Amino acid sequence: MSAFARLCAASAATVLVLAGCSSGDSAAPAPEQKGWNDENVTFVADGLTIHGSYRHDAAAPKGPAALLISESGNTDRNGDNAVAGPVGNMRQLADYLSGKNIASLRYDKVGTGATGIGPYAANPASVGSSVYTTGAKAAIRFLAEQPGSAAEALSVFALGEGTVHAMQLAADTGGPRIQALGLLQPLSGRYLDMITNRVNTSVAADVKSGAKTQAQADEVIAAWDKAVDEARTKGTVPAQLPEGLSAVLNPTNVKAVVEADAVDPIALAKRIPAGTPVLLSCSDVDSQAFCDAEKPLIEALGQTALTVVELKGVNHVLRDDPTDNVANYAKQDPISPQLTAALDVFVAKLTAKGG
Structure with a gap:
């Protein structure tokens, strides 16, 4: 396969499209883990009923909670994609966080999973980036209202183009305050x-x-x-x-x-409140998030409490695979230990704040 053909395959896996739903079973609950279970939930964003999984321990005291935002386009709550297949990386991230006593909400964006296209069925082309942002805002409000969520310990973890919406939430003074951001393989410039x-x-x-x-x-x-x-x-x-x-x-x-192209991640990064803990990951093999390409975004985050994790041989879906081949995205490998080691340190601070 030529380099150009690989580009098109990777871009098609993450581009903003509504051509079909995700390939995984979004409604399937994650395995039980010490009382932590996925609860199927719904909330409404501008007339669209969004379906998601609220992973929590109903018996646990109020504590930190995280919103998980998947990659762009037709990628569902679990990270499954109609192009790449049942990736499952966002479900794995939810499992990881629950192991650290952090509740989480992940959701099927418009055009995916149980959410589907809803009121946009008559005109799918009318779905733009603002619809995804509206969904993210509704999601963080829903999470903040849950009885187990500590308002002083809300965080957002997002992958790829989803990081743009995460930064919009952090910069939004009218919504719940975001205490920490996980920007995983972020979009570092205009789309x-x-x-x-x-x-x-x-x-x-x-x-x-x-x-x-x-x-x-x-x-x-x-x-x-x-x-x-x-x-x-x-x-x-x-x-x-x-x-x-x-x-x-x-x-x-x-x-x-x-x-999406009209949104400048650099400008958004500069609007994030000073001192906000931010974890940013990049990789030497991820063509969508090379570490050198992330330098302008890293510089724009200078006012935050920023931790940069330069991953080696880790693909765009956060797994060890130096080929970064889209054909391997659906392999059910664990999240890279390089990333989880960095997360261990980062989320320990969230747990301390919300405990």
Whole structure:
């Protein structure tokens, strides 16, 4: 597989789309763990009934609680994705947190799992980034209202593009106060700029390997650049783009992509209250969150109490896999011990605050 083909596969797994529901069984409860169980819950966000799993111990005293936000697009409460398959990493993160006496809420975003598309069925293309943000805001309010949640110890852990919504919650002075953030493999720049950088890098690799001529590479880059300009200026996009890029940007998802692209993670990071504990992970093999690419976001988080974890050989779904191949995302390997070791230190502070 060429570098460009791998780019398209990875981008399709995380792009903002509503083309189908998640592949996993979102309603299946996690295994029991010392009284900690998943309770199927619902809450409403602007007319959409959102289904989720509230993982808690009903007999436990009030304590810290965390909202988990999955990757972008058609990724459900468990991290399962219609493209990548039953990934299950967010369910594993909930299991990890309950082992640390932290309750959690994870949920099926619009277009996935039990939530489905709801009132947007008549016009799926109307679903944009703001719908996902509204869902996240409703979720954190629901979590804050639970009797077992300590208001002084609410945190948000998010993966990939989900970190944008996590930072929006932290910067929102009108919602529940977020005491800590886990930004796992975060989006570090405007959405379409990130994809453009990947296109340029991947096409260059194909030229170097002989998979493409320079003329072919130039055609792909020109077509993509033109599509990005059209999306940003007109809100439309060509029906077909070369070599699989229509999986990333197409007439069905252009509204969502343009809304996501309008949000600047760097600007959001600067709005997070000073002193907020933040854990940011990046990886030397994750093409969506290379550590070098995260440097502007890391700098923008300078006012926070920031911990940066540079993972080695860890893929985008938080597991040890130096190939970062989308075909391996659904393997039921554990979350990387490199990450859990960092989480051990980070969540110990949350437990102390909420205990």
